[in-house]
Amino acid sequence: MKILLVEDDAVAAQMLKEHLEMKQCLVDYATDGEAAWELAEAFAYNLILLNVVLPKLNGITFCQKLRAKGDRTPIVLLTAQDSTALQIAGLDAGADDYLVKPYQFDELFARIRAVVRRGDSTPMPAIEWGKLCLEPNGCNVTYDGQRLHLTPKEYALLQLFLTNKQRVLSKNALQDHLWSFEDAPSTNAIRAHIRSLRQKLKQVGAVDLIETVYGMGYRLTSNLKTQQAQESHKKANTRLNEISLAGSFFSCCVPEVTCIGRQIEQTLKTVETPKQAEEKHLSQLVQKLQQGLSQSPIHIKPRNNIYSSPKLAIANQEIHLLIIEGDGEIASALTSEAKIRGIQAHTATTVAHARKILACFQPNIILLDLSFSNSLENGFELLVELSAVKSPVPVLVLTASESFSERVQATKLGARGVLQKPVSASEVMDAVTQLLQQSNTPRAKLLIVDDDPQILDFLQTLLSPWGFQLALLDDPREFWETLEQFAPNLLILDWEMPYFSGIDLCKVIRADLRWNELPIMFLSAHNDAQTVQRVFTSGADDYVSKPIVESELIARILNRLKRSKILHNLADIDTLTSLSNRRKFIQDFNYLLRLANRQKQSLCFILLDLDHFKSINDSYGHDTGDKVLKQLAQLLKYYFRDEDVVARWGGEEFVIGLYGINRQQCIHRMAKFLNTFCQHEFSDTKERKFQVSFSAGIAEYPYDGNNLEELYHVADSLLYKAKVSGRNQVLSLQSV
Numbered sequence: 001m002k003i004l005l006v007e008d009d010a011v012a013a014q015m016l017k018e019h020l021e022m023k024q025c026l027v028d029y030a031t032d033g034e035a036a037w038e039l040a041e042a043f044a045y046n047l048i049l050l051n052v053v054l055p056k057l058n059g060i061t062f063c064q065k066l067r068a069k070g071d072r073t074p075i076v077l078l079t080a081q082d083s084t085a086l087q088i089a090g091l092d093a094g095a096d097d098y099l100v101k102p103y104q105f106d107e108l109f110a111r112i113r114a115v116v117r118r119g120d121s122t123p124m125p126a127i128e129w130g131k132l133c134l135e136p137n138g139c140n141v142t143y144d145g146q147r148l149h150l151t152p153k154e155y156a157l158l159q160l161f162l163t164n165k166q167r168v169l170s171k172n173a174l175q176d177h178l179w180s181f182e183d184a185p186s187t188n189a190i191r192a193h194i195r196s197l198r199q200k201l202k203q204v205g206a207v208d209l210i211e212t213v214y215g216m217g218y219r220l221t222s223n224l225k226t227q228q229a230q231e232s233h234k235k236a237n238t239r240l241n242e243i244s245l246a247g248s249f250f251s252c253c254v255p256e257v258t259c260i261g262r263q264i265e266q267t268l269k270t271v272e273t274p275k276q277a278e279e280k281h282l283s284q285l286v287q288k289l290q291q292g293l294s295q296s297p298i299h300i301k302p303r304n305n306i307y308s309s310p311k312l313a314i315a316n317q318e319i320h321l322l323i324i325e326g327d328g329e330i331a332s333a334l335t336s337e338a339k340i341r342g343i344q345a346h347t348a349t350t351v352a353h354a355r356k357i358l359a360c361f362q363p364n365i366i367l368l369d370l371s372f373s374n375s376l377e378n379g380f381e382l383l384v385e386l387s388a389v390k391s392p393v394p395v396l397v398l399t400a401s402e403s404f405s406e407r408v409q410a411t412k413l414g415a416r417g418v419l420q421k422p423v424s425a426s427e428v429m430d431a432v433t434q435l436l437q438q439s440n441t442p443r444a445k446l447l448i449v450d451d452d453p454q455i456l457d458f459l460q461t462l463l464s465p466w467g468f469q470l471a472l473l474d475d476p477r478e479f480w481e482t483l484e485q486f487a488p489n490l491l492i493l494d495w496e497m498p499y500f501s502g503i504d505l506c507k508v509i510r511a512d513l514r515w516n517e518l519p520i521m522f523l524s525a526h527n528d529a530q531t532v533q534r535v536f537t538s539g540a541d542d543y544v545s546k547p548i549v550e551s552e553l554i555a556r557i558l559n560r561l562k563r564s565k566i567l568h569n570l571a572d573i574d575t576l577t578s579l580s581n582r583r584k585f586i587q588d589f590n591y592l593l594r595l596a597n598r599q600k601q602s603l604c605f606i607l608l609d610l611d612h613f614k615s616i617n618d619s620y621g622h623d624t625g626d627k628v629l630k631q632l633a634q635l636l637k638y639y640f641r642d643e644d645v646v647a648r649w650g651g652e653e654f655v656i657g658l659y660g661i662n663r664q665q666c667i668h669r670m671a672k673f674l675n676t677f678c679q680h681e682f683s684d685t686k687e688r689k690f691q692v693s694f695s696a697g698i699a700e701y702p703y704d705g706n707n708l709e710e711l712y713h714v715a716d717s718l719l720y721k722a723k724v725s726g727r728n729q730v731l732s733l734q735s736v
Helices: 012-024 033-042 059-068 085-091 106-120 153-163 171-178 185-205 225-251 256-269 276-295 328-340 352-361 376-387 405-411 424-441 453-466 475-484 502-511 529-537 550-572 582-599 613-620 622-639 663-678 707-724
Strands: 003-008 024-032 047-051 075-078 097-098 127-129 132-135 141-142 211-215 219-220 321-323 344-346 365-369 395-399 417-420 444-448 469-473 490-494 521-525 544-546 603-610 645-652 654-660 694-701 731-732
Touching: 003 033, 003 328, 003 521, 012 024, 012 106, 012 469, 024 033, 033 047, 033 059, 047 059, 047 106, 059 075, 059 256, 059 663, 075 085, 075 645, 085 097, 085 707, 097 106, 106 694, 127 153, 132 153, 132 622, 141 444, 153 171, 153 185, 171 185, 171 219, 171 521, 185 211, 219 654, 225 654, 321 328, 328 344, 328 424, 328 622, 344 352, 352 376, 365 376, 365 424, 365 550, 376 395, 395 405, 405 417, 417 424, 424 622, 444 475, 453 469, 453 550, 469 475, 490 502, 502 521, 502 529, 529 544, 544 550, 550 582, 582 603, 582 645, 582 654, 582 707, 603 613, 603 622, 603 663, 613 622, 622 645, 622 654, 622 663, 663 694, 663 731, 694 707, 707 731
Parallel strands: 003 024, 003 047, 047 075, 075 097, 321 344, 321 365, 365 395, 395 417, 444 469, 444 490, 490 521, 521 544, 694 731
Antiparallel strands: 127 132, 132 141, 211 219, 603 654, 603 694, 645 654
8 A cells, every 4th residue: 555644743754654664555755735745746645644734735725635636545634633623624625534643553554444445345356367367355366277476566566567458667657656755666676576577477387478668668468369369268158157057056948048058068169269250159149148048937036145254255256065965855955054154055966967067167165975876986086186176176075984994085085074974954064164264264464573674574575475464573672562453363483682582572472361372483593402492381382493494484374373263263263153252252342442441432332132032943943043043143244344343142142342433323333234134034944934133232331331241231231121112123321
């Protein structure tokens, strides 16, 4: 993110600039309004941090001028004057947010994230150029399925080229987009980055992808005819996949449609790259196919994405599960359970049928039952085929056999999980969900403390392409503040540092109740037995000796994060709903209380209880009741922010902590959420339809209580009043 910082206080500006750069931001700095205006006209920024009182051109006038010329760059105003009239003037002038000094840096960063989110609320789609694919949301780059490990600057260069495919980018244009004004690189430095990027592309087979236009700059290699043919071929394949899926999954038996589909399929099989006449013929066939499908009596109801879990979302698309199961009853139960979890299930009755489906599209996960007749050898053959592809699909195996050798054989051939039948549909889908979560873990946050800047630079270059969020610290005196602000998933410490050693920091972590379970890894040039013993005695989880072997360090980090996640799930996650449990909620909410007290922010506690839940269990069965609880949990995870705390308190009671939101905002959000939930239709095993509501009580810190116990007491009494006065409502002390 490129930020223009406009601040006439040199000390405050330097501190803020350092903190922004720790967050991997590029910062241009101006001390007065006129200098800032010149920078804003010359360069494009993602955000402007603007002091109100400035020499030459004040912040309010700056906002008005910028908005008058149509520039929509987000602006956050900073001022020491806590005046309502000034705030209104700033917002009316075009500012997006307003923050009064003195402020906490983590609050400022939260406001920056919110402002940027409002300006860019939709996830960016993958950018493709032939076999090259860049995914901006995950910062992943692949070429023909092979992942490229790029430095942050190389990634930014490639993204800039891909978003300007038809443009020649001069060295000045590259400099303006990718470097701050103060840290402008030399021409040789830009060439070095381009050369390094070209070498890494060449290693995966992308030869001469970036060409030099002498005297002008650089651009992507222009081969538009081939590119257009590939795109046309790809679109036709996509349409064919849709046809095949419609035929396989929705039993489309319209003869005319089937005939056209076969013609398209035959054309694509016989042609590697369609010529112009063949493209025209394909286009005509596709149009006929669309007309045939629109006239046929097939109505596929789109799934409502609001009930899908964001933790299982893959590239913001639906999750597809392929069930290879010969028993129609079992397949139907699994499909129904998958639907509740927001997963689109497709069924194949034989391994041969599954192969046809897999030839058309790739699901996110496969459930393979080896128990039905004559399927064992075929199932093992399918496992071999699936594990041989470049990006294997995780496979969960069901088996009725108690043979240990069969289980070993399945895992050797690539099965990621094995379940012993008989097993309920709910248990199977729990395993599916677990595998999906393991395959799509969120970006881990690593805090690295080392006084050697060369080691920090090396680790940043090594770890950034893996998608980790990094906080690099060369002064251990700033360790605790950084730890609290960044909240890492893994800590990497150097052994010897000035002021505080890695051993000192490790012992402090293990003595703190909130952080004592944080995984800690040491880096050191000392590998003698005494040093290693001291490291592990102090509480470290792992030890890597210098010089660092790249592959070893990556493997150790990934393994440590995986083990930490497993332990976290066992201790802190409710097994039925996959939400946090009561213990974890108390820990997280108390942290929010301390933060709210320190930053003088509001914090709302919500106690939520399903209405007539006992009647649901009595009328429809406990399995159906569990489905209701799971569905509510999925919706809660989708609806609330990542920084909010959501947990199952016990039974049909759920609790929510909303930071930085007052009572009125909380009532509005909860009423909207209640309306959404009440519209959802549930069904039991006999396909009986019903709807569910809930009641909730809201307590606000600090007005209704100063600790969790007091807030819970107020929210519980309000929940009781909501139940007594008719249920299906949200109450606070203001609304009573």
